[in-house]
Amino acid sequence: MKAEHYVDGAFVSAGTVFPVIDPVTGAGSGSAPEATREVVDAAVRAGRAALKGAWGSAADGERAAALRAVADGIDARFDEFVDAEVRDTGKPRELAATVDVPRAAGNFRAYADLLYGRGERAFTTAVPGWSGGSGQALNYTVRRPLGVVAVISPWNLPLLLLTWKVAPALAAGNAVVAKPSEETPSTATLLASVINDAGLPAGAFNLVHGHGAGAAGEFLTGHPGVDAIAFTGESATGAAIMRNAADHVTPLSFELGGKNPALVFADADLEAAVEGTARSSFTHSGQICLCTERVYVERPVFDEFVSRLGDRARALKDYGPMISAAHRDKVLSYYRLAREEGATVVAGGGAPVFGDARDGGFHVEPTVLTGLPPTARTVREEIFGPVCHVAPFDTEDEALRLANDSPYGLAATVWTRDLSRAHRVAPRVETGIVWVNCWNLRDLRTPFGGVKASGIGREGGEYSLDFFSEPVNVCIQI
Ligand code: NAD
Numbered sequence: 001m002k003a004e005h006y007v008d009g010a011f012v013s014a015g016t017v018f019p020v021i022d023p024v025t026g027a028g029s030g031s032a033p034e035a036t037r038e039v040v041d042a043a044v045r046a047g048r049a050a051l052k053g054a055w056g057s058a059a060d061g062e063r064a065a066a067l068r069a070v071a072d073g074i075d076a077r078f079d080e081f082v083d084a085e086v087r088d089t090g091k092p093r094e095l096a097a098t099v100d101v102p103r104a105a106g107n108f109r110a111y112a113d114l115l116y117g118r119g120e121r122a123f124t125t126a127v128p129g130w131s132g133g134s135g136q137a138l139n140y141t142v143r144r145p146l147g148v149v150a151v152i153s154p155w156n157l158p159l160l161l162l163t164w165k166v167a168p169a170l171a172a173g174n175a176v177v178a179k180p181s182e183e184t185p186s187t188a189t190l191l192a193s194v195i196n197d198a199g200l201p202a203g204a205f206n207l208v209h210g211h212g213a214g215a216a217g218e219f220l221t222g223h224p225g226v227d228a229i230a231f232t233g234e235s236a237t238g239a240a241i242m243r244n245a246a247d248h249v250t251p252l253s254f255e256l257g258g259k260n261p262a263l264v265f266a267d268a269d270l271e272a273a274v275e276g277t278a279r280s281s282f283t284h285s286g287q288i289c290l291c292t293e294r295v296y297v298e299r300p301v302f303d304e305f306v307s308r309l310g311d312r313a314r315a316l317k318d319y320g321p322m323i324s325a326a327h328r329d330k331v332l333s334y335y336r337l338a339r340e341e342g343a344t345v346v347a348g349g350g351a352p353v354f355g356d357a358r359d360g361g362f363h364v365e366p367t368v369l370t371g372l373p374p375t376a377r378t379v380r381e382e383i384f385g386p387v388c389h390v391a392p393f394d395t396e397d398e399a400l401r402l403a404n405d406s407p408y409g410l411a412a413t414v415w416t417r418d419l420s421r422a423h424r425v426a427p428r429v430e431t432g433i434v435w436v437n438c439w440n441l442r443d444l445r446t447p448f449g450g451v452k453a454s455g456i457g458r459e460g461g462e463y464s465l466d467f468f469s470e471p472v473n474v475c476i477q478i
Contacts, residue, residue, distance in 0.1 A: 001084055003032035003185035003209055005039055006192035008046035009202025014039055015210070020185060023090035023321040026360035030087070032185040035208035035216035040177070043206035044225040047148035047175030050203030055175060058201075063171060064112040066200050070167075071108035073194035074101065084186035085159055090321040090361065091284050100160045104191075107163040110444045111171035114465060125475070138476045143469040145173035146251065147227030150220045152212075152241070153188075154233045155181035155323050156287045156384075161255075162188055165230040168464035170204065177206045177226070179216050181233075183323050185209045212237060221245050228468070231255070232289075234382075235408075235453040253467045254456040255449060257382040258289050258410030261403035263425065264305060265396075265416040266298040272437065273415035274305060277388070278312040280413060280439040282366045285320050286386035290411045290433070290440055293383060295390040296402050302392040306346055306370055309390065313347035313366040321362040322385060328362035331385035335367060338378040343389070344371040374405055382408065396425060404430045409451035413439050432458070 003020070004011040015033040022029035035043075050056065058066070074081060078101055085096040120141040127135040149169050153162040158180055169176050180188035192207045210216025221229050222244040231241055232255040242252060262280065264273045280292040297305045322328040328351070335349050348367030353359060367387040372379050379389050393399040403412060411433040416422050426434040432450045435441060442448075445461035457467055 001030040001087070001186045001189070003030065003189040004192075005033060005035060005043070005209055006189070006196065006205070006207040007039065007043045008049075008206065009196065011192070012039065018182065018211075020088060020183070021324065022087055022361070023323050024361045025357045026325070026362065030186060032182065032209040035179075035210040035219070037219045040208050040216055040219040040223060043177045043208050044148055044220075044223050046203035046206050047177055048225060050175045050201055051145070051147060053203075054201040055204040056173070058173070060115045063173060064115045066198060067108045067112040067167060067171060069198035070195055070200075071105040071112070073198050074105040074108070074191070077190065077194065081159065081187055081190055084190055088158060088184040088186045089155065089323065092318070092320055095284060100157060104159045104163040104187075106444065107160075107167040110461075111167040111465075114461065115171055118462065118465065120471070133477050136478050138478055139473055141471045141473050143172070143471055145469055147174060148225055149174045149176055149228045149230060149468065150223070150226045151176055151178040152217055152221065152229070152231045152233065153178070153180050155183040156284065156289070158184035159187035159191065161232050162191065164459060165232075165464070166191075166205065168459075169230065169468045170200075172465050172468035174228075174468055175204050175206070177208060177220060179208050179210065179220055182209065182211045213240065217241075218244055221250075222247075224248055226250060229253070230467070238455075251467075252456055253459065255289065255459060256410075256453060256455045257384075257408060258291075258450060258454050259294060259380065259382050259406050259408040260290060260292050260411045260413075260431070261294045261296060261406070261429070262292045262413040263399045263403055263415065263429070264295065264297040264301070265399075265414075265418065265421060266300045267417045267421075268301075268415035269417060269437070270301055270305065270308070274308040274312060276413065276415065276437070276439050277309060281388040282313065282316060282319065282386045283440075285322065285364070285366075287323065287384055288440070292413060292439070293388050294379060294403070294406070295388050296393050296399050297390055298399070299392045299394055302390075306368065306390050310346040310368050313368050316366045319363070319366065319386065321358070322364055323362070325362055327384070328364055331364050331383055331387070334378055334381075334383045334385070334387070335364070338369050338372065338376075338389075341372055341376040341378055343369040343376075343378060346370055346390075348387070374402060380406065396421065400425065400428050407453045410454035411435070411450070
């Protein structure tokens with residue numbers, strides 16, 4: 001697919017073109033234009049103009065109708081979206097067809113609905129003896145959009161994570177300039193086409209393609225006309241964006257990296273814990289921010305758990321690739337590092353040979369490691385591949401200490417049949433999300449985000465609308 005920018009209601013191909021690679025085979029599958037500073041500037045100015053025009057004065061009901069039209073437009077071109085997402089990411093078709101694309105449409109519908117469920121508080125005030133008048137007042141809050149917001153998204157769930165920000169940003173009345181990952185530009189371009197057909201006013205949604213550092217991403221996040229930045233990606237990139245945005249004190253919402261722990265207690269349903277951990281470590285070949293990379297298992301069931309998880313990893317045959325040759329090389333370098341650090345490789349640990357076109361692609365084996373100390377880099381750094389390290393623990397406190405010994409704090413899973421233990425442990429795990437006896441079971445209304453190096457702020461439901469709007473208090477003396 002030939003991706004294009006979408007600026008001020010028109011598709012534009014300005015800029016040098018870079019190739020898009022199919023990670024399953026390593027062959028070229030399309031191209032995208034690299035946005036210059038001028039293209040980014042035109043997109044920001046188009047957003048500002050839209051806010052002064054029809055989009056800025058659209059009522060809640062009109063914006064909700066526009067979001068529903070976008071959701072319908074995604075549904076109508078469902079197969080096209082699935083094809084494009086599979087081609088760009090190499091993820092199994094079933095994943096794109098059951099998660100990425102339906103959730104993208106769902107994000108627009110969810111925020112159309114939420115616009116109506118939302119209200120603000122009002123206070124009647126009495127300040128006895130106030131010298132300026134009656135001292136009686138009515139205080140109420142109105143929310144206004146932030147303005148032109150930049151949305152920057154990664155390659156692992158390209159459409160889902162993009163729409164997860166674009167839908168609430170538009171619902172709250174902002175204009176958007178979005179930049180998807182340079183690795184996965186296709187579904188964002190289809191989304192622009194759907195938004196165009198849905199009839200949103202020109203400039204309400206703009207799309208620019210290109211790379212991050214020293215390119216479109218940096219031009220956008222440092223632009224003085226950008227009123228807020230919503231970013232999902234690596235923690236180091238978040239830090240770079242923060243520095244770039246500091247001069248303009250631009251508000252930030254960050255969903256960053258993770259090194260997510262699973263805590264498996266001896267009283268757990270072991271089969272469910274093994275199955276759940278295999279899912280949480282190997283789905284999308286470990287390239288979901290919520291994937292488990294550290295597993296802590298209570299000693300009496302440790303050997304049994306490791307043996308069964310190793311079997312699961314070896315049994316996986318039809319898995320997708322890493323997004324790029326560079327990312328494959330990074331993951332394989334961690335497989336080598338783990339050995340150097342003294343790990344036992346229970347399963348995987350290399351790159352597979354399929355004997356077909358996939359050998360040109362970027363696959364790595366699902367891998368299970370044991371035997372490393374908590375200080376090992378393999379246990380501390382985000383790998384973002386199909387790999388987990390399993391270590392034993394003896395007490396609940398030790399399990400929590402090990403789980404919390406991390407610079408990251410995105411998501412955790414706890415496996416236990418003891419209800420009291422679940423309630424005791426869950427609030428003490430230092431992550432923004434804790435799943436008990438499940439993984440990645442999501443209700444879009446719930447807060448989503450991380451602590452420590454895993455992020456700033458929360459997305460989901462009203463949390464996103466809170467970020468994308470500013471409360472203004474009005475005080476009327478009565
Ligand atoms: P990345 O940080 O390399 O890139 C993400 C986006 O930022 C891309 O669009 C990229 O072009 C842009 N970018 C890169 N450098 C930039 C800069 N200096 N200024 C502005 N923009 C810049 O991340 P990735 O490799 O695409 O994605 C994988 C990472 O994302 C992992 O760390 C993963 O944990 C994280 N992630 C987090 C969540 C979450 O919800 N917490 C969800 C998905 C992925």
